[in-house]
Amino acid sequence: MTLISGPQVAEKVLAECQRDITELKARGVTPGLAVVLVGDDPASRAYVRSKDKKCRDLGLHSVKLELPATTSQAELLEVVAKLNADPAIHGILVQSPPPKHIDEAAIVRAIDPAKDVDGFHPVNVAKLALEDPTGFVPCTPLGCQRLLIEAGIETKGAHAVVIGRSMIVGKPMALLLMAKGPGGDATVTVAHSRTRDLGAITRQADIIIAAIGRPHFLKAEHVKEGAVVIDVGINRVEAPETEKGYKLVGDVAFDEVAPKCRAITPVPGGVGPMTIAMLMANTVKACKQSLP
Numbered sequence: 001m002t003l004i005s006g007p008q009v010a011e012k013v014l015a016e017c018q019r020d021i022t023e024l025k026a027r028g029v030t031p032g033l034a035v036v037l038v039g040d041d042p043a044s045r046a047y048v049r050s051k052d053k054k055c056r057d058l059g060l061h062s063v064k065l066e067l068p069a070t071t072s073q074a075e076l077l078e079v080v081a082k083l084n085a086d087p088a089i090h091g092i093l094v095q096s097p098p099p100k101h102i103d104e105a106a107i108v109r110a111i112d113p114a115k116d117v118d119g120f121h122p123v124n125v126a127k128l129a130l131e132d133p134t135g136f137v138p139c140t141p142l143g144c145q146r147l148l149i150e151a152g153i154e155t156k157g158a159h160a161v162v163i164g165r166s167m168i169v170g171k172p173m174a175l176l177l178m179a180k181g182p183g184g185d186a187t188v189t190v191a192h193s194r195t196r197d198l199g200a201i202t203r204q205a206d207i208i209i210a211a212i213g214r215p216h217f218l219k220a221e222h223v224k225e226g227a228v229v230i231d232v233g234i235n236r237v238e239a240p241e242t243e244k245g246y247k248l249v250g251d252v253a254f255d256e257v258a259p260k261c262r263a264i265t266p267v268p269g270g271v272g273p274m275t276i277a278m279l280m281a282n283t284v285k286a287c288k289q290s291l292p
């Protein structure tokens with residue numbers, strides 16, 4: 001069984017970003033990412049902090065805008081419009097979830113698709129479906145695909161089962177796997193909470209992508225011998241024995257599933273670090289594409 005290391009592949013992606021950033025700076029351009037946080041959700045705040053730090057480590061221009069939870073829809077739209085017009089900013093990300101009074105879909109639609117490094121704008125969703133390489137693909141599924149490629153997992157002709165159909169992970173993951181080319185050409189099945197007899201489907205899978213949001217959901221009985229399992233899940237479960245009182249676990253019951261696998265990602269240490277690395281890569285791509 002091979003343990004696919006997220007941090008190792010993320011380092012490689014970041015080194016590629018670093019090389020591109022150096023080249024761009026030599027041409028007088030510094031890629032810029034603006035991350036907008038509305039409200040004070042502690043998890044979101046931690047994500048925004050780590051994105052900002054990673055930008056700074058790489059020498060990207062990083063703008064972190066922390067707005068109060070009382071920010072109105074109109075005020076937020078104004079912030080987005082300013083960032084759209086700012087030539088020093090190539091990527092814009094509004095941290096999800098915003099407070100309830102904000103219409104998140106409208107905010108996403110207001111972001112210039114050329115700066116939508118999260119890949120959530122309808123133009124970028126369409127570009128993914130159209131296999132247009134100028135589009136931006138959501139960072140987590142893009143990171144999962146890169147993990148498969150780097151681990152030497154052949155997706156061509158493989159049966160890949162994606163569990164989850166969210167716009168952030170499951171749906172774009174399925175589109176990536178079925179697209180033509182490296183990391184694609186798979187036969188894809190998408191499962192979700194209404195799927196009948198999930199185990200009968202996952203047991204046929206050469207590759208399983210688990211993006212469910214339920215701790216230790218995927219069990220050994222769901223997986224055939226020699227399968228490759230990518231665990232996207234990040235679930236907080238109580239762990240009184242730890243200092244924090246909780247720990248993060250995946251959607252896969254790792255201890256029982258791993259022995260059956262040809263390759264598997266752990267949690268933590270799997271998909272997590274890839275998401276932020278692909279965000280940096282998307283920002284560099286946005287910068288390059290903005291050049292004449």
Ligand code: NDP
Pocket residue numbers: 140163164165166167168169170191192193194195198211212213214232233234235251271272275
């Ligand atoms: P969502 O809650 O948006 O989607 C979960 C999906 O799982 C839905 O499609 C849902 O089906 C399906 N599902 C739920 N229960 C079952 C079940 N019993 N059987 C089959 N399918 C089921 O979550 P996300 O896609 O946003 O995230 C999924 C997981 O990935 C979470 O743990 C999240 O924390 C993690 N994540 C990790 C990231 C990272 O950087 N590593 C980034 C983003 C997410 P239905 O559509 O029918 O409701």
